[in-house]
Amino acid sequence: MTIDQHGLAMSGASRAAVRHYDQAIDELLHFRVEVDAESAAALADSPDFPMGQVLAAYLGLLTTEADDARAARQRFAAWRARIDHPSLLPRERAHVEAVQALLDGDFLTCGALLGRITEEHPRDALALAAGHQVDFFTGDARSLRDRIGGALNAWHDDDRHVGHVLGMYAFGLEEAGHYDRSEEVGLRAVELNARDVWGIHAVVHTYEMQGRFGDGVRYLDARLDDWSTGTFFNVHNWWHYSLYALESGDAARALAIYDAVLAGGQSSMELLDAAALLWRLLLEGSPEEKRWRALADAWPVRVAEPFYAFNDMHAVMSYVGAGRFQDAEELIRGREAYLAEPRPGVTNQAMTARVGLPVCRALVAFGKADYDAAVDLLYPIRHRVNEFGGSHAQRDAVQKTLLEATLRGGRLDLARVLVSERINVRPCSPFNWLKQGALAEQLGDRAAAAAARLRAEELVRRT
Incomplete structure (x- = not known):
């Protein structure tokens, strides 16, 4: 029996395998690509090392890539076929059960099992990190907050990874709406470890949710070397930077970021960031046909089979943006066939049925200028789009599509509701005031439209 860096017992590992495992956890918490090599090295030294096998499985499952899974x-x-399951330590058996649930497509059961592990072993960094990602993929803001918050008191100021735990907690606080506390905790996490890209990301989200886009740009600029290279999260944080540029009305800067960083993405996460940026530009009347065509070419192999509805949405965005409606409709038909064969416990089926398919159909309708259909599909689900994962910032693409469809389709009563909701949550957002101006213009109130647009300009100048 051996002990990991956080004081937890493990079986079946040599000292060398433990060193590789501990380093792999460190790389995982930093979102660095070296996690794969360290994980492989641990298993090369001790092939039946239970926690090494568990780690490797989580790494394959949490990329949202069907081939990796x-x-x-x-x-x-x-591995399970050749080991004596009862001989594993209780924590190891619990992880095996959690991994198996995830392998079976049951994100919710996996998250619950990881929660039980954390209750007994709050210093299990792998259980916290994997559980945090499961909560993100299922859009569970309360668990994003409380899974980490419930373990936090077991961590101490001199722990190597306490900053990373704080970074996870900051993101959970932000998704649950505790923006002041999230900023405080996120800044502390980054103070403890300047290259905690998840902590940096949490602070960036907090500024996004408060409409503090000037603060966000300055924060990212000041820490450029800490977040922009060497991790799985480079592209995503550049995507956040581009959102700040769009909020300030600087579409040219957003496109420069797209061309320099987002174009040519390889993973599903990188491709969805690219699609999400181009879709926001499309909503504002910038079609970007050439960029869409290149992006649409990258999606088919990644959505050839149902795996994660959130990815499906971004693939459909890309097809619609490129004018490839046949590809979008073929994907939708494939998902309809997928739902026709119920698979109890497969979380993605529920995601697809309740959110994924309605959103995909609405995107196609929007692309075909059938704005009434887009509104009728999106308005009933607008308060439950969290169910197919992602963050508030990512899912805002759906909400902005709904708002734009109400404006273009003349559904002005609904547009008034949506604009009022947005302005009263984020009165410092230039985008929200521009939409107030567009609504007032359609209602024939030119004075109110001019006042709203002046307000947007003033907010931009203040940054």
């Missing part, structure tokens, strides 16, 4: 499923099944 398939490979992880095969490796884990082969």
Whole structure:
């Protein structure tokens, strides 16, 4: 029996395997690509090391790539077939059950099982990190906050990874709406570890949710070397930077970021960031056909089979943006067939049925200028789009599509409701005031439209 860096017992590992495992956890918490090499090195030294196998499985499953999940499923099944399950330590058995639930497509059961592990072992960094990602993929803001908050008192100021735990907590606080506390905790996390990209990301989200886009740009600029290279999260944080540029009305800067960083993405996460940026530009009348065509070419292999409805939405955005409606409709038909064969416990089926398919159909309707259909599909689900994962900032693409469809389709009563909601949550957002101006213009109130646009300009100048 051996002990990991956080004081937890493990079986089946040599000292060298433990060193690689501990370093892999460090790399994981930093979102660095070296996590794969360290994980592989641990298993090369001790092939049946239970926590090494568990870590490798989580790494394969949490990329949201179907091919990675398939490979992880095969490796884990082969390992389980050759080990004596009852001989594992209780925590190891609990992780095996959590991984198996995830392999079976049951995100919710996996999250619950990881929660039980955290209750007994609050210093299990892998359980916290994997659980945090599961909460993100299922859009569970309360668990994003409380899974970490409930473990936090077991961590101490001199712990190597206490800053990373704080970074996770800051993101959970932000998604749950505690913006002041999120900023405080996130800044502390980054103070403890300047290269905690998840902590930086949490602070950036907090500024986004408060409409503090000037603060966000300055924060990212001041820490450029800490977040812009060497991690899985480079592209995503550049995406946040581009959102700040769009909020300030600087579409040219956003496109420069797209061309320099987001274009040519390889992973589903990178592709969805690219689609999400171009879709926001499309909503504002900037079609970007050439960029859409290149992006649409990258999606088919990644959505060839149902795996994660949130990815499906971004693939459909890309097809619609490129004018490839046949591809979008083919994906939708494939997901309809997927739902026709119920698979109890598969979380993605519920995501697809309740949110994914309505959103995909609405995007196609919007692209075809059938704005009434887009509104009728999106308005009933607007308060539950969190169910297919992502963050508030990411899901805002859906809300902005709904708002734009009400304006273009003349559904002005609904547009008034949506604009009023946005302005009263974020009165410092230039985008919200521009939409107030567009609504007032359609209502024939030119004075109110001019006043709203002046307000937007004033907010931009203040940054």
